Amino acid sequence: MARTSRVAGIEEGQRNEDPWGIEFQPRDIMKERPSFTLIVALFLFCYALTFACMSFSNPMIETYANEGSIFYTNIDLQTHIALRNHHLEITEQQQKKKSPELDAVSCSSLISDVGRNNASGGDGRGIMCCDRSHYRTDVCYLRGDVRTHSENVSISLHAHNHRSTQEKIRPYTRKWEQSTMSTIDEITLKTGDDSDDACQVQHDVPAIVFSTGGYTGNVYHEFNDGLLPLYITSQHLHGQVVFVILEYHTWWMTKYGEIIGQLTNYPVIDFSKDKKVHCFPEMIVGLNTHDELTVNPELMKDGKSIKDFRELVSTAYAPRLSSMPQTQSVTKELSSPLTDSGLVSQPEKPKLVIISRGKSRRMMNQKEIVKLAEKIGFEVEILSPKRNTEMVEMFRALNSCDVMVGVHGAAMTHLLFMRPGSVLIQIVPLGTDWASATYYGEPATKLGLTYLEYKILPEESSLFAEYGRNDPVLRDPDSVNRKGWGETKRVYLEGQNVNPSLKRFNKTLLSAYSSALARKQGILPSIDR
Numbered sequence: 255m256a257r258t259s260r261v262a263g264i265e266e267g268q269r270n271e272d273p274w275g276i277e278f279q280p281r282d283i284m285k286e287r288p289s290f291t292l293i294v295a296l297f298l299f300c301y302a303l304t305f306a307c308m309s310f311s312n313p314m315i316e317t318y319a320n321e322g323s324i325f326y327t328n329i330d331l332q333t334h335i336a337l338r339n340h341h342l343e344i345t346e347q348q349q350k351k352k353s354p355e356l357d358a359v360s361c362s363s364l365i366s367d368v369g370r371n372n373a374s375g376g377d378g379r380g381i382m383c384c385d386r387s388h389y390r391t392d393v394c395y396l397r398g399d400v401r402t403h404s405e406n407v408s409i410s411l412h413a414h415n416h417r418s419t420q421e422k423i424r425p426y427t428r429k430w431e432q433s434t435m436s437t438i439d440e441i442t443l444k445t446g447d448d449s450d451d452a453c454q455v456q457h458d459v460p461a462i463v464f465s466t467g468g469y470t471g472n473v474y475h476e477f478n479d480g481l482l483p484l485y486i487t488s489q490h491l492h493g494q495v496v497f498v499i500l501e502y503h504t505w506w507m508t509k510y511g512e513i514i515g516q517l518t519n520y521p522v523i524d525f526s527k528d529k530k531v532h533c534f535p536e537m538i539v540g541l542n543t544h545d546e547l548t549v550n551p552e553l554m555k556d557g558k559s560i561k562d563f564r565e566l567v568s569t570a571y572a573p574r575l576s577s578m579p580q581t582q583s584v585t586k587e588l589s590s591p592l593t594d595s596g597l598v599s600q601p602e603k604p605k606l607v608i609i610s611r612g613k614s615r616r617m618m619n620q621k622e623i624v625k626l627a628e629k630i631g632f633e634v635e636i637l638s639p640k641r642n643t644e645m646v647e648m649f650r651a652l653n654s655c656d657v658m659v660g661v662h663g664a665a666m667t668h669l670l671f672m673r674p675g676s677v678l679i680q681i682v683p684l685g686t687d688w689a690s691a692t693y694y695g696e697p698a699t700k701l702g703l704t705y706l707e708y709k710i711l712p713e714e715s716s717l718f719a720e721y722g723r724n725d726p727v728l729r730d731p732d733s734v735n736r737k738g739w740g741e742t743k744r745v746y747l748e749g750q751n752v753n754p755s756l757k758r759f760n761k762t763l764l765s766a767y768s769s770a771l772a773r774k775q776g777i778l779p780s781i782d783r
Contacts (some may be wrong), residue, residue, distance in 0.1 A: 256658055261434075265532075265711035266522065267376075276591070279643065282339070283743055291321050296640060300546045325398055328749040335498065346718050348435070359536045360385075360648050361383035361384060361395060361561070362387075362393075364381065364383060365385060365393055365395045365538055365542065366397045366542075367489070368395065368460050368538055369460050369494060369495065369536065370490075370493045370535050371375070372505070380396070380397060380398030380411045380412075380413035380445070381395065381396065381397040381398065382394070382395070382396045382397075382411050382419060382421070382443060382655045383395050383444060384421050384423065384443075387427065388429070388542075388543075389430060390427050390428065390429055390430065390543050391426075391427040391429050391483070391540055391541060391542065391543050392423050392424070392429060392540050393487075393538060393539070393541065393542055394421060394423050394443055394538070394540060395536075395537070396409065396443065396536065396539070397535065397536045397537075398412070398413055398535070399412040399413065400412075400461070400533065400534045400536065401451060401453060401531050401532070401533050401534075402498065402523075402525065402530075402531060402532045402533070403451060403531065404525050404527075404528060404529055405529065405766050406442070407440070407441055407442065407525075407526075408441060408443070408444060409441060409442075409443050409444075409463070409537065409539065409734075410443075410445070410446045410451070411443070411446070412424050412442050412445075417445075418444070418445055418446065419444065420442060420443065420444040420445075421442075421443040421444075422440055422441070422443070423440070423441055423443065423539055423540055424438040424439070424441075424465070425438070425441065425463055425464045425465050425500065425539050426438040426464070426465045426467060426468050426479065426540075427479045427480075427541055428468060428469070428479055432444065433466050434469065436509070437467060437468065438465050438500075438501070439465060439467065439500045439501055439526075441463065441539060444537060450474065451531050452531065453532075453736075454530040454531045454532070454533055455473075455531070455533065456533050457496055457520075457532060457533065457534045457535075458535065459495055459496060459520070459534070459535075460491065460494075460495050460496070460534060460535065460536035460537060460538070461495065461496045461497070461498050461523075461532070461534040461536070461537045461538070462484070462487055462488055462495055462496075462497055462498070462538045462539075462541070463498040463499075463500070463525070463537065463538065463539040463540070463542065464483075464484065464497070464498075464500070464539075464541050465499070465500040465501050466480060466499055466500070466502060466503055467500065467501035470501075470503065470506060471641075472664050473639075473664050473665065473667045474666075474667045474693070475664075476506075476509075476510070477547060477667050477670065478546060478547050478667075479511060479692075480541075481513060482543070482544075482547065482549060482563065483541035483542060483543040484497075484517060484541055485517065485563050485566070486541070486542045486543060486549055486554070487538060487541045488517050488518070489556070489558060489562075489566075490555065490556055493517065493519035493520075494519065495517070495518050495520070496518065496521075496522070496523060496532075496534070497514070497517075497518050497520075497522040497523070498522070498525050498527065498532070499522055499523065499524060499525060499745055500523065500525050501526070502522075502526065503528065504526040507522065509645060510645065512570035512571055512574070512645075512646070513567060513570045513645075516566050516567075516569060516570045546692055546693050546696065547560070547669075547670065547693065547697035548696075548700050549562065550695050551756035559700070560670075560697065560700050560701050561701060561702060563670070564670055564671070564674075564701065567649065567670065568649075568653065570652075571645070571646045571649045574646045575646065575649075575650055575653075585628060602774075603631055603632060603633040604631065604632055604633070604656040604657060604767060604771055604774060605632065605633045605634075605635065605655045605656050605657070606627050606628075606632040606633065606634050606635070606656065606657040606658075606763075606766075607636075607637055607651050607652060607655040607656065607657070607659070608623070608624065608634065608637070608658075608659045608660070609659070609660035609665045609666065609668065610637065611660075611661055611665070612638060613747065614747060614748045615663055615683055615747065615750060615751060616661070616751045616752070617661060617681070617751075617752055617753075617754065618716070618751050619753050619754065619756070620636075620752045622756055623659075623754065623756070623759065624636070626756055626759070626760060626761055626763065627659075630760075630767050631767060631771075632657070632763075632767065635651060635655070637651055639665055639668070648668050648669045648671060652668050652669075652671035652672050653671055653672070653673060655672065655676065656676055656677065656773070656774065657676065657677040657679065657766045657767075657770050658672060658676070658677070658678050658679065659679045659681070660679075660680060661680075661681040661683065661752055662681065662682055662683055662686045662689065662690045662693075663747075666693075666694045667678060667694075669694060669697065669698050669701065670701065672701070672703055674701060674702030674703065675702060675703070675704070676704070676770075677703065677704045677705075677706065677766040677769050677770055678694075678698045678704070678705050678706065679707075679708060679762055679763075679766055680694055680695060680698075680704045680706075680707055681706070681710065681752060682707055682708065682710060683707045683710050683715060683746060683750050683752055684710055684712065684715045684717060684727075684728065684731050684746055684750065685727075685731035685734060685735060685742060685745065685746030685750075686746055686747070687731075688735075690707070691707075695707065704766075704769050706765060706766060708754060708758070708759060710752050710754065711755070712728040712729070713726070714753050714754055715750055715751075716749075716750055716751040716752070716753070717745070717746075717750050717751070727745060731746065734746070
């Protein structure tokens with residue numbers, strides 16, 4: 255384990271002072287009595303060496319640096335709390351000299367290895383650390399005798415002969431948005447030994463604590479900020495984990511209960527409502543996250559990807575799908591219709607699903623587009639998702655479709671329900687090029703979909719009738735977007751509908767039809783799991 259002396263922590267400008275703040279000026283003594291100077295120097299050297307040996311042999315406290323942070327370690331309580339402002343440096347060679355007993359592992363490694371550790375913390379030892387290095391999220395880890403306290407919104411790590419520490423965290427994955435994070439309940443994590451809060455419910459599996467506040471209620475954020483990070487953080491535990499939820503919503507559990515049931519084998523805990531003291535051997539507070547609507551296999555120890563998440567969703571909804579009428583079942587796409595004579599007809603038409611919007615960014619010529627798609631040879635289904643639309647119904651429609659068409663917006667999140675190899679057509683309104691590609695285009699490609707964009711021209715936007723042809727709103731949307739999110743939202747998201755050219759859109763639909771038909775006929779290999 256790398257050790258650093260107390261002097262190593264002195265700031266620039268204080269180098270001429272000893273660790274206790276006493277300034278030495280030995281120059282006059284050196285001129286008058288060189289031999290005395292030598293004796294004094296030898297005495298100071300021996301004294302410093304003795305102090306250093308005493309410090310490093312102390313079995314209770316050691317100080318070491320790891321990955322740019324200072325950590326204080328106690329034999330009975332291991333705390334890895336990063337200090338932001340410090341002046342300690344450590345060489346790679348020093349970092350290799352770690353104590354076998356108090357091996358300094360990074361907090362991120364502890365978090366990713368939760369449930370895989372053998373230590374239960376029952377001997378009084380404990381670990382508490384927080385990884386605050388990620389732009390999107392803070393995540394803390396506790397191991398030992400971990401207890402919940404809903405009354406004062408805190409979680410404590412009980413250990414004996416410890417140095418008291420405290421951390422605060424808002425367990426939501428939009429860390430960079432201060433206004434949003436200010437609405438998320440803050441939890442205090444602390445070390446302590448309070449005999450008045452004895453365990454009332456003892457769990458023998460880890461816990462993960464997270465919030466369903468923030469933008470919950472918007473399907474994009476429900477997946478991007480909640481469900482996908484929850485999958486990333488918990489999937490390796492194979493259900494052997496308890497979820498503790500802040501700002502719990504009954505409707506959220508109703509909506510996503512089947513998915514949650516694939517990630518945990520235990521009832522979830524409503525942190526605010528459940529006043530019992532729940533005790534766990536390990537706990538993660540906060541969720542790991544990667545990128546927009548994705549799971550990065552390079553960051554997953556098990557190599558899981560967004561396709562594995564999609565497979566989990568499919569497993570979650572399979573029982574419900576099997577109980578649906580045959581005409582609505584996922585197996586409909588796989589069956590062949592019969593003629594009156596009972597002979598099998600040609601393969602069923604490729605199915606196209608249109609996600610219909612009710613307010614802004616509506617397709618003003620949706621009826622004409624439906625007729626165009628049917629003329630090309632598609633079987634068309636229109637979905638108009640609402641707050642109370644069951645997820646299983648959305649999954650049924652999109653899991654069985656060959657092509658999905660939608661205007662940029664939160665409902666495009668349902669692309670996660672499409673089978674790899676299917677086709678996604680995103681209609682991109684003016685001013686939304688970057689958002690369309692980042693939030694849905696790139697995730698679609700990672701999922702294995704064929705992604706097609708149809709970009710609206712100025713004359714195909716309802717904004718064309720409101721602004722002059724040379725207005726920056728039509729001619730230079732980037733200049734409008736640079737004014738800030740509020741202006742983008744007002745002009746391009748809330749104030750715009752679209753009217754795609756049937757002639758232009760016909761080419762996009764033909765491309766999608768060719769891809770879908772080739773796949774259905776086996777010309778293109780299916781990459782379904």
